[in-house]
Amino acid sequence: VDFSLSPDQVLIRDSVARFGSTYAAASAVDPWPTFAEVGWLGLGAPAELDGFGGPIEISILVEQFGRHLVAEPYIPQVVLAGTILREAGRHHELEVLLSGAERFAVAYEEPRGRYDPAYVETSASKTAGGFVLSGEKVRVAGMKGATQVIVSGRDGDEPALYVVPLDNAGISRRDVLGVDGHAVASLCFNEVQVERSARISTDGTGLQLLELGLESANAAVCAEALGVMSAMLDMTVEYTKQRTQFNVAISSFQALQHRMAEMFIELEMVRSMVFLAAMALDSDTGSSVPRSVSAAKSYVAQAARFIGQNAIQLHGAIGITEEYELGHYFKRLTVLERIFGDKAYHLRRFSQLSKQGVN
Amino acid sequence: MDLKFSPSDDAFRAEVRSFVADNLPAGIREKVQLGYEIEKDDYATWHRILFERGWAAPNWPVSHGGTGWSATQRHIFEEELAYAWAPRLLNFALGRAGPLLMQFGSAEQQQQHLPRILSGEELWCQGYSEPGAGSDLAALATRADVRDGYYVVNGTKIWTSYAQWADWIFMLVRTSVHENRHDGISVLIVDMRSPGITVRPIDTIGHDCKLNEVHFSNVEVPLENRIGDEGQGWKYAMFLLQHERTSIGGGVATARKNLRQLRELVTATLVDDDRLDDRISEVEIALEALALTELRVLAALSTGNAPGPESSVLKIKRTELQQTIGEIALDVVGPYVDTDVESRYFDLRRTSIYGGSNEIQKNIIAKRILHL
Numbered sequence: 001v002d003f004s005l006s007p008d009q010v011l012i013r014d015s016v017a018r019f020g021s022t023y024a025a026a027s028a029v030d031p032w033p034t035f036a037e038v039g040w041l042g043l044g045a046p047a048e049l050d051g052f053g054g055p056i057e058i059s060i061l062v063e064q065f066g067r068h069l070v071a072e073p074y075i076p077q078v079v080l081a082g083t084i085l086r087e088a089g090r091h092h093e094l095e096v097l098l099s100g101a102e103r104f105a106v107a108y109e110e111p112r113g114r115y116d117p118a119y120v121e122t123s124a125s126k127t128a129g130g131f132v133l134s135g136e137k138v139r140v141a142g143m144k145g146a147t148q149v150i151v152s153g154r155d156g157d158e159p160a161l162y163v164v165p166l167d168n169a170g171i172s173r174r175d176v177l178g179v180d181g182h183a184v185a186s187l188c189f190n191e192v193q194v195e196r197s198a199r200i201s202t203d204g205t206g207l208q209l210l211e212l213g214l215e216s217a218n219a220a221v222c223a224e225a226l227g228v229m230s231a232m233l234d235m236t237v238e239y240t241k242q243r244t245q246f247n248v249a250i251s252s253f254q255a256l257q258h259r260m261a262e263m264f265i266e267l268e269m270v271r272s273m274v275f276l277a278a279m280a281l282d283s284d285t286g287s288s289v290p291r292s293v294s295a296a297k298s299y300v301a302q303a304a305r306f307i308g309q310n311a312i313q314l315h316g317a318i319g320i321t322e323e324y325e326l327g328h329y330f331k332r333l334t335v336l337e338r339i340f341g342d343k344a345y346h347l348r349r350f351s352q353l354s355k356q357g358v359n
Numbered sequence: 360m361d362l363k364f365s366p367s368d369d370a371f372r373a374e375v376r377s378f379v380a381d382n383l384p385a386g387i388r389e390k391v392q393l394g395y396e397i398e399k400d401d402y403a404t405w406h407r408i409l410f411e412r413g414w415a416a417p418n419w420p421v422s423h424g425g426t427g428w429s430a431t432q433r434h435i436f437e438e439e440l441a442y443a444w445a446p447r448l449l450n451f452a453l454g455r456a457g458p459l460l461m462q463f464g465s466a467e468q469q470q471q472h473l474p475r476i477l478s479g480e481e482l483w484c485q486g487y488s489e490p491g492a493g494s495d496l497a498a499l500a501t502r503a504d505v506r507d508g509y510y511v512v513n514g515t516k517i518w519t520s521y522a523q524w525a526d527w528i529f530m531l532v533r534t535s536v537h538e539n540r541h542d543g544i545s546v547l548i549v550d551m552r553s554p555g556i557t558v559r560p561i562d563t564i565g566h567d568c569k570l571n572e573v574h575f576s577n578v579e580v581p582l583e584n585r586i587g588d589e590g591q592g593w594k595y596a597m598f599l600l601q602h603e604r605t606s607i608g609g610g611v612a613t614a615r616k617n618l619r620q621l622r623e624l625v626t627a628t629l630v631d632d633d634r635l636d637d638r639i640s641e642v643e644i645a646l647e648a649l650a651l652t653e654l655r656v657l658a659a660l661s662t663g664n665a666p667g668p669e670s671s672v673l674k675i676k677r678t679e680l681q682q683t684i685g686e687i688a689l690d691v692v693g694p695y696v697d698t699d700v701e702s703r704y705f706d707l708r709r710t711s712i713y714g715g716s717n718e719i720q721k722n723i724i725a726k727r728i729l730h731l
Contacts, residue, residue: 001364001431003658237729257725264724265672272651283363295644350644351636 003275005060012053013060016040020068025181031072032145036100041078044216045086049094055216055281059223059274066227066336069328071181073105075224076142080106080217081150084161084209088200093148093163104163105146107137107187108210115341117152117159117210122189124153124160130195131155133162133170136188141339143175143183150200151189152210160206162198169193180332215293218340219277222300225336226267226274229304232311232329233263239315259310266303273299291353294346301343308333364431372435379443382408391444394620394699396566399524406448406479415477416453423461423469424477430657441612451521452476452483455599456529459546463587463595468548472527484551486516486530486573487596494719496531497540497593501575503532503547509579510534510547512555515572518713522558522571525551531596534589544592548584555579565706566699600715610677611650617684618643624700625691635691642683649676668727671720678710678717 005013015038023031035041043058045051058079065074078097081104085094096102113119122135133153140149149166152159164171170192173185201209237260240251250256273296280292308330312319319326337343364372387401409415417433419425428436440447457476460469475481492498501514512532522528528549535543549556555578561570587595621639629635656669685707688700711717725731 001368001654001658003655237731241731251731254722254725257729257731258718258721260729260731261721261724264729265675268652268669268672269645269648269676272648272655275655276647276651279363292647295647298641299644299648347637347640347644348633351633351640354640354643355636 008053009057009060012057013064016061016064017068020064020070023068023070025069025071030145032100032103035072035074036098040074041082041100042098043078044082045094045098046091049091049098051098055219055278058216058220059278062220062224063227063230063274066224066229066332067231069228069231069325069332071332073103073142073144073146073182075217075220076106077103077146079220080142080213083216084150084213085200087209087212088161088205090163090200093200102147103142103145105140105142105149105166105185106210106213107140107149107151109137109139111136111138115345117214118207120152120154120159122151122153124155124162124199126155127193130193130198131162133164133189133192133194136186138186139339140185140187141182143173143185149187151187152206153189155199158204158206159210160199161201161209162194163200164189164192164194164198178335180335181328182335211290214340215289216281218293218297218346219274219281221336221339222270222277222296223274225300225304225333226270228329228333228336229267229270229307232307232326232333233260233267235326235329236260236263236311236314239318243316256314259314263307263310266306270300270303270307291350294341294350294353297341298343298346298350301337301346304333304337364435368431368435371432372439375436375439376443378412378414379439379445382412383443383445387446388444391446394703397446402446402449403479405446409448410478415448415479416457418454419457419477420461423457423473430660431654434654434657438612441616444616447613448479449482449521449524451485451525452481455485456483456527456548459529459586459595459599462598463546465583467583468586472548481526482521482524483527483529484519484522484525484571484573486519486528486549488516488518490515490517494716496596497544499531499533499544501530501532503534503545503580505534505582509581510585512547512549512575512578512580515574517572518561519558519571519573520569522551522573523560523569527551528573529586531592534592541593543590544596545589546586546592546595547580548586549578549580553578553580563705563709565704565708566702610673610681611646611653614646614649614677614681614684617681618646621684621688621691624688628691635687638687642680642687645676645680649673649680652676668723671715671723674714675711675717675720681710682707 042051277296421427503510534545685704
């Protein structure tokens with residue numbers, strides 16, 4: 001066991017941090033081609049497609065995205081969609097994902113499904129040439145620049161996955177800008193015709209593929225949340241040191257010191273949970289992945305509330321202004337703790353897996 | 360970064376597991392499993408078994424009879440012992456007096472005591488707290504005045520665990536008075552059979568009656584029983600406290616074991632209850648986080664860094680989780696059914712108090728990590 005970063009990993013961390021420190025969300029220039037060029041879109045992809053690294057490298061990258069509040073759809077488009085395409089063996093789609101030529105969102109949640117990827121009402125009826133998709137998907141993350149969507153639908157008992165160009169006739173979309181500045185959408189599939197080759201899962205593997213994608217995505221969400229929280233704690237510590245009340249720096253007050261110590265403790269636990277999730281994904285012992293990822297996500301979600309809320313509280317009123325950056329971190333954190341399943345969802349999942357004797 | 364256990368780590372784990380399975384006496388294992396009191400003889404027996412295998416002091420350097428294990432191996436060892444319901448060896452000799460002597464003791468002191476500590480022939484206790492010096496340890500007032508070639512010790516130590524069994528005590532005494540209270544403190548090692556020492560047991564609200572008050576009345580201690588330099592005791596004491604908080608591995612493994620018992624208790628006592636399941640899962644998850652955090656601290660240590668203030672993080676989280684487990688058990692059984700569960704809950708109050716209260720640990724994190 002060795003927790004130190006390899007030279008390559010240090011390189012990733014430092015180059016992402018460098019990018020992040022000059023990143024501006026409002027910029028007219030789309031950084032995606034740059035991501036493709038420097039290889040960030042290929043993390044976790046097979047070596048024959050010039051991919052490199054894996055879950056640990058991804059967590060290093062997104063942690064820096066979190067620290068610098070890089071509002072790009074890396075997790076939904078590269079981690080979630082990329083994992084699904086990789087596991088499905090769809091090398092053609094992976095190649096265009098890696099080059100940045102096509103960008104994939106993943107549509108799996110439904111209005112009545114509440115985070116559960118197994119809840120699929122969307123139908124996929126077989127036709128002579130392929131399938132017809134009908135149904136509604138909500139909370140489709142990663143819509144910025146997306147050209148295709150991976151969607152779950154039932155063509156029998158089991159959900160299957162289909163890749164569909166977003167400009168396909170019959171898809172209506174309601175775009176929403178999230179509180180975190182990320183582009184999301186609700187998608188209605190109204191008898192959308194797709195070819196047979198659009199189905200990327202073989203019989204009975206659709207849900208499994210989707211879950212694999214979500215495990216990787218959630219591990220990455222934890223890592224990004226770690227970056228966000230570490231930035232928030234640093235800002236809080238610095239702020240209390242320079243903020244003077246009663247003629248002293250408010251950091252000299254024990255009530256505030258203890259609160260920040262508690263935030264630090266939680267942050268260290270979060271860091272360990274990011275390792276735990278990445279470690280489970282990185283090893284070959286597949287059975288522990290769902291349990292470890294749900295453990296990580298539920299812990300991180302809880303810590304996110306504690307660290308986020310207290311960072312605001314210790315800043316006082318300046319913390320709730322739109323002008324000040326802390327609030328932007330808080331908004332992103334508030335999305336991260338719930339996206340792809342919140343604390344309650346993952347805690348329940350963990351309990352059920354434990355009961356089934358999964359370790 | 361490599362987060363996997365290596366094949367040789369796995370082989371080591373198997374070796375420890377089979378050794379414990381073959382050598383831990385069934386009677387001792389049962390006592391630990393059922394939460395019964397572990398007798399002095401039980402500790403001595405298990406200590407001797409580990410000593411003969413060369414495993415009594417995983418944290419000691421090889422030169423003094425330690426194992427020379429990596430941080431990962433020590434972690435595995437502690438885990439396996441806990442899983443097998445082995446008692447943790449008494450720690451004041453092996454975990455405190457030993458490192459103190461190795462770090463600051465004279466060659467003669469080391470020769471006299473280290474082999475006997477290693478073999479388990481010599482038990483120790485720690486004389487830190489006093490009636491007027493708890494969290495504010497530097498307020499200690501026990502005096503050691505030089506008279507006729509001896510230190511003459513007068514004062515009272517309190518909350519002294521295992522003083523009733525101890526052969527020796529290492530203690531903080533005031534050898535001179537200065538404006539800075541951290542100056543003038545020295546560490547003495549004292550034979551518990553010395554005339555003038557009285558040990559009075561203190562009954563607690565829990566099971567545990569191993570706390571004592573130790574009174575020193577004109578106790579004569581040879582000058583050569585001072586550790587290190589006169590007046591430097593505060594420095595030595597701080598070194599040891601950090602050691603204590605980093606005495607890693609057993610904490611999480613023990614908590615995991617208690618959690619396993621809790622699950623058994625729930626299965627035996629209650630019908631399905633999702634909310635209770637989730638509460639237990641929350642603790643289980645937090646224990647995973649703590650276990651990895653411990654491993655991270657250990658890994659940093661094994662690359663040559665001294666145990667730092669991050670040991671405070673471990674101490675707080677470990678004790679909080681232990682207490683939470685005790686609390687859930689309390690809620691599971693309800694009153695008047697299982698007094699062991701209640702006693703354990705009472706016993707666990709001490710964990711957030713001893714070794715520097717958790718509030719003191721937060722002060723340490725605030726000052727030394729966050730630089731507030």
